[in-house]
Amino acid sequence: MVSVEEHAARVAALLSFEPGLEDLPLNQALGRVTASAILSPVDLPLFRNSQMDGFAVHAADVATVPATLPIVGEVAARAASPAALLPGTAVRIMTGAVVPEGADAVIPVEDTTTTDNQVSITRSRSTGEYVRDRGSDALAGSQLLPSGQLLAARHLAVLAAAGLDTVSVVTRPRVAVITTGAELISAGETPEPGQIFDANQVALMAAATSAGAEVTLARRVIDEPALLLAALGEAASVADIILTSGGISHGDYEVVRELLEPRGAWVGHVAMQPGGPQATAVFEGIPVICFPGNPVSTQLSFEIFVAPVLRALSGLPQARQSTRTLNDSVRSVEGKRQFLRGRIEGQSVTPVAGPGSHLVAGLAAADCLIVIPESVTGVALGETVEVWEL
Amino acid sequence: MVSVEEHAARVAALLSFEPGLEDLPLNQALGRVTASAILSPVDLPLFRNSQMDGFAVHAADVATVPATLPIVGEVAARAASPAALLPGTAVRIMTGAVVPEGADAVIPVEDTTTTDNQVSITRSRSTGEYVRDRGSDALAGSQLLPSGQLLAARHLAVLAAAGLDTVSVVTRPRVAVITTGAELISAGETPEPGQIFDANQVALMAAATSAGAEVTLARRVIDEPALLLAALGEAASVADIILTSGGISHGDYEVVRELLEPRGAWVGHVAMQPGGPQATAVFEGIPVICFPGNPVSTQLSFEIFVAPVLRALSGLPQARQSTRTLNDSVRSVEGKRQFLRGRIEGQSVTPVAGPGSHLVAGLAAADCLIVIPESVTGVALGETVEVWEL
Numbered sequence: 117m118v119s120v121e122e123h124a125a126r127v128a129a130l131l132s133f134e135p136g137l138e139d140l141p142l143n144q145a146l147g148r149v150t151a152s153a154i155l156s157p158v159d160l161p162l163f164r165n166s167q168m169d170g171f172a173v174h175a176a177d178v179a180t181v182p183a184t185l186p187i188v189g190e191v192a193a194r195a196a197s198p199a200a201l202l203p204g205t206a207v208r209i210m211t212g213a214v215v216p217e218g219a220d221a222v223i224p225v226e227d228t229t230t231t232d233n234q235v236s237i238t239r240s241r242s243t244g245e246y247v248r249d250r251g252s253d254a255l256a257g258s259q260l261l262p263s264g265q266l267l268a269a270r271h272l273a274v275l276a277a278a279g280l281d282t283v284s285v286v287t288r289p290r291v292a293v294i295t296t297g298a299e300l301i302s303a304g305e306t307p308e309p310g311q312i313f314d315a316n317q318v319a320l321m322a323a324a325t326s327a328g329a330e331v332t333l334a335r336r337v338i339d340e341p342a343l344l345l346a347a348l349g350e351a352a353s354v355a356d357i358i359l360t361s362g363g364i365s366h367g368d369y370e371v372v373r374e375l376l377e378p379r380g381a382w383v384g385h386v387a388m389q390p391g392g393p394q395a396t397a398v399f400e401g402i403p404v405i406c407f408p409g410n411p412v413s414t415q416l417s418f419e420i421f422v423a424p425v426l427r428a429l430s431g432l433p434q435a436r437q438s439t440r441t442l443n444d445s446v447r448s449v450e451g452k453r454q455f456l457r458g459r460i461e462g463q464s465v466t467p468v469a470g471p472g473s474h475l476v477a478g479l480a481a482a483d484c485l486i487v488i489p490e491s492v493t494g495v496a497l498g499e500t501v502e503v504w505e506l
Numbered sequence: 507m508v509s510v511e512e513h514a515a516r517v518a519a520l521l522s523f524e525p526g527l528e529d530l531p532l533n534q535a536l537g538r539v540t541a542s543a544i545l546s547p548v549d550l551p552l553f554r555n556s557q558m559d560g561f562a563v564h565a566a567d568v569a570t571v572p573a574t575l576p577i578v579g580e581v582a583a584r585a586a587s588p589a590a591l592l593p594g595t596a597v598r599i600m601t602g603a604v605v606p607e608g609a610d611a612v613i614p615v616e617d618t619t620t621t622d623n624q625v626s627i628t629r630s631r632s633t634g635e636y637v638r639d640r641g642s643d644a645l646a647g648s649q650l651l652p653s654g655q656l657l658a659a660r661h662l663a664v665l666a667a668a669g670l671d672t673v674s675v676v677t678r679p680r681v682a683v684i685t686t687g688a689e690l691i692s693a694g695e696t697p698e699p700g701q702i703f704d705a706n707q708v709a710l711m712a713a714a715t716s717a718g719a720e721v722t723l724a725r726r727v728i729d730e731p732a733l734l735l736a737a738l739g740e741a742a743s744v745a746d747i748i749l750t751s752g753g754i755s756h757g758d759y760e761v762v763r764e765l766l767e768p769r770g771a772w773v774g775h776v777a778m779q780p781g782g783p784q785a786t787a788v789f790e791g792i793p794v795i796c797f798p799g800n801p802v803s804t805q806l807s808f809e810i811f812v813a814p815v816l817r818a819l820s821g822l823p824q825a826r827q828s829t830r831t832l833n834d835s836v837r838s839v840e841g842k843r844q845f846l847r848g849r850i851e852g853q854s855v856t857p858v859a860g861p862g863s864h865l866v867a868g869l870a871a872a873d874c875l876i877v878i879p880e881s882v883t884g885v886a887l888g889e890t891v892e893v894w895e896l
Contacts, residue, residue, distance in 0.1 A: 143708055143712070161702070161864055162701075162703075163699055163700070167863075169756060192688075196699050196700050211799075211800070212689060212800070212864075214699055225756070253862075253864060253868060258867075261870060269712035269716055269805065270866075270870050270872070270896065271870050273706075273708055273709035273869070273870065274705070274866045274869070274870035275708075276703055276705040276708040277703055277801060277867075278703065279693050279695075280693060281692075281693030281694060303532075303671030304669075307552055308586055309553055309586050310586050310603065310604045312551070312552060312602070313666055313668065313669045314666065316663075318659075318663055318665075319659050319662065320659075322659035322662050325536055334533075365559060365601065409602070469643070472557065472642075472643075474557070474643060476550065476663055477546070477643045477644035477667075478643060479660045479663070480650060480660050480664035
């Protein structure tokens with residue numbers, strides 16, 4: 117029996133490949149992660165411009181107010197280079213418009229009155245006021261985004277503002293999901309006694325996607341080594357990581373174990389509940405992470421062993437961990453780490469459903485895992501427990 | 507000048523439409539929100555089954571241990587209805603397999619030794635142990651998921667386990683984005699003096715998507731009423747909400763204002779920085795929310811007025827709000843709510859860049875907004891401020 121940490125390290129080592137890069141148009145890059153630091157190709161702002169609708173002036177001309185200046189023209193936001201502003205004159209200017217050479221302050225329109233071709237200015241402004249200097253937000257060559265930045269709207273916005281139309285991001289790990297079990301049927305089929313609907317395919321596809329992966333294949337195979345072999349071959353050609361469920365414990369029909377153990381798989385038992393049986397292998401150069409078939413075991417095994425690695429590869433935040441007060445008392449098996457399902461309420465947490473690995477509805481009703489360490493055989497009401505948010 | 511609350515209420519009222527419903531296959535429903543409570547069509551588990559690999563027995567036969575029972579057969583996970591188990595006998599059983607009628611406990615294989623056709627049992631088990639009763643996770647007709655559930659992997663898993671292959675979810679609000687401004691150019695073009703790259707289209711598309719909407723149209727129009735009219739008409743035919751940027755302040759080339767004010771738009775000033783100028787309208791029955799053109803103003807206006815409504819419509823969690831210690835001192839204009847950009851570090855927050863509405867790189871470097879109330883003209887280092895996480 118190996119510890120949770122040992123198995124987590126084994127899985128992480130298997131999945132420690134270098135991610136690839138791809139250039140994406142900005143409007144397809146939301147939620148992706150920069151592959152390198154992005155430097156600005158330009159100064160931002162691109163040119164010195166006005167922060168207000170008002171009048172561009174020489175600040176020295178409004179040192180004493182009220183001051184009245186002739187209006188010599190207008191600079192609209194759409195305008196190209198305006199003529200230099202002579203001292204003793206003012207030019208009407210729109211927000212964002214080029215501040216003419218010579219002008220060094222903008223007087224907001226609300227501090228002015230205009231008559232005919234003259235503007236009266238009631239408040240003094242010093243050099244630079246309401247003028248946005250070229251490069252004052254970012255200089256050409258400076259870093260707009262670091263490497264590993266998870267791209268939200270505001271990050272894409274600055275790339276667009278700098279005139280970029282694509283961004284180099286880390287490729288998503290490609291995941292194939294293979295569920296096994298002769299007892300599994302699809303939605304729409306009528307279950308015979310002993311048959312169950314396959315929940316693991318949907319669960320692993322969604323969980324891998326949530327953790328930043330791209331699911332490139334999903335297959336279900338009955339307990340037939342030739343069929344599993346074919347599915348693994350197909351998966352290895354389109355995926356960076358293969359996930360399987362079922363077929364790894366000690367029964368007589370353990371197809372994953374039968375097929376992969378002779379090919380060098382590690383098959384063993386991890387000191388945890390649920391999810392004890394676990395396995396890892398490499399098939400045609402592709403890492404294969406094998407989970408037990410019980411749907412709760414599969415889902416928690418993914419969350420504990422694979423999700424942290426995928427999130428790190430994808431630059432996604434890890435699940436929040438905290439400590440809470442237990443709203444109940446629970447028992448646990450010595451020597452095994454137990455992952456109970458719970459619901460957070462303020463600073464406390466309440467176990468939901470039981471510890472059974474078949475309680476899929478119970479897991480769906482939970483919003484966290486309550487982690488009971490290996491050395492603990494019971495936690496009393498009101499004691500503190502570690503909680504992982506789902 | 508209206509308050510932030512007044513304008514937020516105006517926008518929320520305009521966007522208060524009933525969302526539609528759609529049925530999606532489970533593997534397309536990740537991140538979507540249930541349109542109604544989902545009841546289980548079946549008992550879960552579907553049948554009474556074994557929690558362990560081991561032997562199904564009559565518990566009474568193992569009341570005294572060691573007990574030795576003849577092995578009369580085997581129930582594999584794939585097997586259909588096994589024969590009833592006679593008292594005084596045991597049947598080998600796999601995890602998940604149907605527990606035969608008559609049997610009322612399962613003895614884990616590790617508590618047994620087998621010789622020939624007999625099993626010796628070393629530990630007593632009481633009625634029901636290691637037997638998963640039919641319906642013990644969820645009874646047919648009981649609620650698997652509430653209405654409004656944001657669907658994660660574990661929620662899709664329980665629907666799959668219950669044999670469902672689709673789920674009824676709320677449709678995503680359809681958003682059209684129209685950016686305006688004669689000064690705007692696209693990536694790849696060479697900016698003339700006075701021209702800037704359009705950051706608002708990318709920003710609003712990504713922000714709307716992040717808030718749970720589907721962007722169905724994005725157009726950029728120069729300051730030409732006929733072109734804007736055409737874009738609005740196109741948008742109204744494919745969107746539930748139209749967002750515009752630019753063209754709503756008091757200059758001479760305010761195309762959004764010129765076109766929509768005669769059609770009954772509200773155009774005004776909200777007591778906030780950045781983002782003061784705001785407008786709302788209804789065009790061909792579709793709500794139009796108009797933001798100022800400065801990219802930081804547009805992004806924050808979306809975050810403050812539209813994102814909370816979209817998230818609520820989409821069942822997404824709202825931005826986290828908290829109070830933090832300010833790592834700096836800041837000034838603010840009396841009578842306006844200021845939204846500074848900041849970075850959270852532990853329990854404190856540090857302003858990044860300045861308050862200017864053109865600082866797109868500054869916004870990209872931020873991870874929160876620091877909210878300075880209307881009545882406050884300055885916050886000293888070490889004082890407490892309200893923070894909205896981005």
